Amino acid sequence: MQPFTTVTGLAAPLMWANVDTDMIIPVQRLVGSTRDGLGPYGFERFRGRPDFPLDQPPFAGAPILLAGENFGCGSSREGAVWTLMGMGLRCVIAPSFGDIFHANCFQNGLLPVRLPLGMIRRIAEAMEASPGNARVTLDLGRQEVVTPWGEALPFAIDARKKQALLEGLDDIALTRQREAEILAWQARDSAARPWAWDSVAG
Amino acid sequence: MLDRGALPRKTGRVDDDRMTRTLFAKLWDPHVVADLGEGWSLLHIDRVLLHDLSGARALAEVAAAGHALARPDLVFATPDHAISTAPGRTGETFPGGAAPLAGLRQRARETGIRLFDLGQPGQGIVHVMAPELAIVLPGTTLVCGDSHTCTNGGVGALAFGIGASELSHVLATQTLMQRRPRAMRIRFEGTLPPGVTAKDMILHAIGRFGTAGGTGFAVEYAGAAVRALPLEARLTLCNLSIELGAKMGLIAPDETTYAYLAGRRFAPRGAAWDAALADWRRLPSDPDAAFDADHWIEAGDIAPQVTWGTSPEQVLPITGRIPAPASAADRAALDYMGLEAGRPIEGTKVDWVFIGSCTNSRLSDLRDAAAMLRGRRVAPHVTAWVVPGSETVKREAEAEGLDRAFLAAGFAWREPGCSLCVAANGETVPPGARSVSTSNRNFVGRQGTGARTHLASPAMAAAAALAGAITDPRRA
Numbered sequence: 001m002q003p004f005t006t007v008t009g010l011a012a013p014l015m016w017a018n019v020d021t022d023m024i025i026p027v028q029r030l031v032g033s034t035r036d037g038l039g040p041y042g043f044e045r046f047r048g049r050p051d052f053p054l055d056q057p058p059f060a061g062a063p064i065l066l067a068g069e070n071f072g073c074g075s076s077r078e079g080a081v082w083t084l085m086g087m088g089l090r091c092v093i094a095p096s097f098g099d100i101f102h103a104n105c106f107q108n109g110l111l112p113v114r115l116p117l118g119m120i121r122r123i124a125e126a127m128e129a130s131p132g133n134a135r136v137t138l139d140l141g142r143q144e145v146v147t148p149w150g151e152a153l154p155f156a157i158d159a160r161k162k163q164a165l166l167e168g169l170d171d172i173a174l175t176r177q178r179e180a181e182i183l184a185w186q187a188r189d190s191a192a193r194p195w196a197w198d199s200v201a202g
Numbered sequence: 203m204l205d206r207g208a209l210p211r212k213t214g215r216v217d218d219d220r221m222t223r224t225l226f227a228k229l230w231d232p233h234v235v236a237d238l239g240e241g242w243s244l245l246h247i248d249r250v251l252l253h254d255l256s257g258a259r260a261l262a263e264v265a266a267a268g269h270a271l272a273r274p275d276l277v278f279a280t281p282d283h284a285i286s287t288a289p290g291r292t293g294e295t296f297p298g299g300a301a302p303l304a305g306l307r308q309r310a311r312e313t314g315i316r317l318f319d320l321g322q323p324g325q326g327i328v329h330v331m332a333p334e335l336a337i338v339l340p341g342t343t344l345v346c347g348d349s350h351t352c353t354n355g356g357v358g359a360l361a362f363g364i365g366a367s368e369l370s371h372v373l374a375t376q377t378l379m380q381r382r383p384r385a386m387r388i389r390f391e392g393t394l395p396p397g398v399t400a401k402d403m404i405l406h407a408i409g410r411f412g413t414a415g416g417t418g419f420a421v422e423y424a425g426a427a428v429r430a431l432p433l434e435a436r437l438t439l440c441n442l443s444i445e446l447g448a449k450m451g452l453i454a455p456d457e458t459t460y461a462y463l464a465g466r467r468f469a470p471r472g473a474a475w476d477a478a479l480a481d482w483r484r485l486p487s488d489p490d491a492a493f494d495a496d497h498w499i500e501a502g503d504i505a506p507q508v509t510w511g512t513s514p515e516q517v518l519p520i521t522g523r524i525p526a527p528a529s530a531a532d533r534a535a536l537d538y539m540g541l542e543a544g545r546p547i548e549g550t551k552v553d554w555v556f557i558g559s560c561t562n563s564r565l566s567d568l569r570d571a572a573a574m575l576r577g578r579r580v581a582p583h584v585t586a587w588v589v590p591g592s593e594t595v596k597r598e599a600e601a602e603g604l605d606r607a608f609l610a611a612g613f614a615w616r617e618p619g620c621s622l623c624v625a626a627n628g629e630t631v632p633p634g635a636r637s638v639s640t641s642n643r644n645f646v647g648r649q650g651t652g653a654r655t656h657l658a659s660p661a662m663a664a665a666a667a668l669a670g671a672i673t674d675p676r677r678a
């Protein structure tokens with residue numbers, strides 16, 4: 001996973017509610033795909049629409065996305081995160097996220113930040129008022145979003161996930177250190193609940 | 203013994219109290235391998251499902267990272283998303299799906315996981331296949347790289363969708379790092395009116411609570427109207443939990459569950475069955491268990507539901523009128539759907555009908571739809587498809603003559619798979635066409651670029667096919 005510490009740059013406003021992962025990347029692009037190369041297909045159904053900001057200067061390639069409620073709802077496809085990162089994004093700021101999308105972000109080093117909708121709207125207005133000049137900074141270590149007008153807004157983040165992002169930890173390697181515990185659990189459970197194991201045994 | 207009371211309690215939550223635990227807590231707590239702090243647990247995963255869209259890639263990534271599969275005997279795979287459902291199909295009929303399927307076959311051979319391949323009993327939509335084969339059992343944990351894994355909670359399991367990286371983690375370790383969700387209960391009390399189904403119950407709930415109403419929760423569906431549902435209808439109810447924002451939906455197991463599971467391919471037998479039953483009977487939420495959120499819906503108030511917009515929460519009773527837009531999103535939805543606010547939804551002309559998907563493609567769904575036909579014909583301008591959820595559903599339906607009933611009425615009778623639910627296999631509803639679909643997502647472009655999807659029950663879908671328009675199935 002790509003570590004995350006701080007990011008400073010343009011924040012592109014896409015203030016629609018309920019942006020689902022089908023909108024971010026249509027499933028047809030995922031058939032036989034790998035993790036790389038999805039960026040060009042991001043939001044392809046919306047490209048060229050006047051109300052779609054992400055392919056227009058100055059916001060194309062912005063590292064931060066400002067979003068509406070329930071961002072990333074719907075399908076579990078992690079390809080949605082790979083796509084956003086392939087578009088150059090490192091952080092999404094939204095009032096709320098779909099649960100599975102939120103978990104997928106942390107697996108890849110895309111930082112999901114929750115802020116109140118009113119504050120995100122203010123940042124969006126500041127971005128649009130000064131196109132190409134206004135900047136937003138994300139500081140994960142300090143847990144702060146610095147707005148274009150210089151205000152440092154604190155955000156909450158799970159301490160475990162924060163550390164994993166800062167260090168770019170590999171969850172599988174961490175868990176494999178607990179192999180003895182897992183095997184012990186399995187031995188206990190297969191003695192306590194043989195029906196859960198024997199019915200599918202080879 | 204499922205209840206490992208000797209283990210230290212992992213969190214200080216109310217519902218962890220031994221005497222007053224929820225079904226959710228009784229599923230979660232015994233599966234905690236290690237407490238990771240701050241509400242995080244390392245959770246044991248008892249069953250893993252793989253499908254063709256991501257299965258081969260997941261197995262390849264695990265191998266490339268140098269890991270062996272932790273427990274190949276607990277992993278079950280079947281192609282569903284990217285395979286053609288045309289009669290007589292092979293793995294190559296949809297060219298885009300050929301490589302993922304070939305990869306899945308090869309990796310299954312190499313790793314020893316079970317693969318239910320095309321034409322074999324067991325092949326089908328993962329969430330139809332898992333309960334059908336009793337791969338998922340009450341009291342077990344199950345994951346799949348697919349958000350509708352919540353369907354499987356209908357048997358009383360903790361089942362949820364995960365992303366690709368989490369899937370690799372499970373395959374390599376048989377565990378998952380998860381933060382404990384909060385427990386919600388939605389009680390449907392009273393009796394469902396005739397002609398109202400589990401699909402209508404859950405669409406009604408989504409309309410009321412919204413697509414983020416269940417975010418962060420595991421949702422238990424309870425109450426007299428839920429206990430009265432057959433098992434397949436409970437799977438339908440749990441299927442749309444993710445459309446409520448909840449990763450997990452669950453229903454306490456009972457005699458209906460046990461009768462459904464008994465004798466199925468991977469169900470315990472003999473003394474093991476008796477031991478399992480003894481464990482399962484302890485699973486239901488204790489009468490005084492506390493929920494973090496608790497809702498009540500009067501089942502008798504629910505009418506057949508149909509969506510009008512591009513989010514499942516944009517839903518209304520069949521007797522309703524298309525609402526005036528309350529937001530820019532509503533206006534965009536009306537525009538995409540080509541609908542006019544203020545008009546009755548009933549009577550809206552329909553071009554396509556799709557009966558299928560992990561929501562509504564089981565034998566009981568096909569029977570509900572077939573019961574509407576009674577010698578009638580699909581309206582001439584309508585293209586109507588039935589895509590059974592699994593090879594077994596297909597064979598059982600054919601044994602009852604349902605295929606002939608559908609064909610005689612003018613429906614296409616196809617091979618099992620996801621098909622028009624997600625349009626990942628080259629099968630699409632044409633741009634601008636209006637479709638009534640028994641699936642679970644009416645998102646922009648979900649059934650094909652520009653396709654306009656109305657979610658509804660199998661009975662309403664069949665009624666729409668016959669009338670050529672959205673119709674109240676109670677009158678059709």
Ligand code: SF4
Pocket residue numbers: 282283327328329348350559560561619620623624641642
């Ligand atoms: S039928 Fe639809 S919702 Fe169900 S698994 Fe297939 S694509 Fe997903």
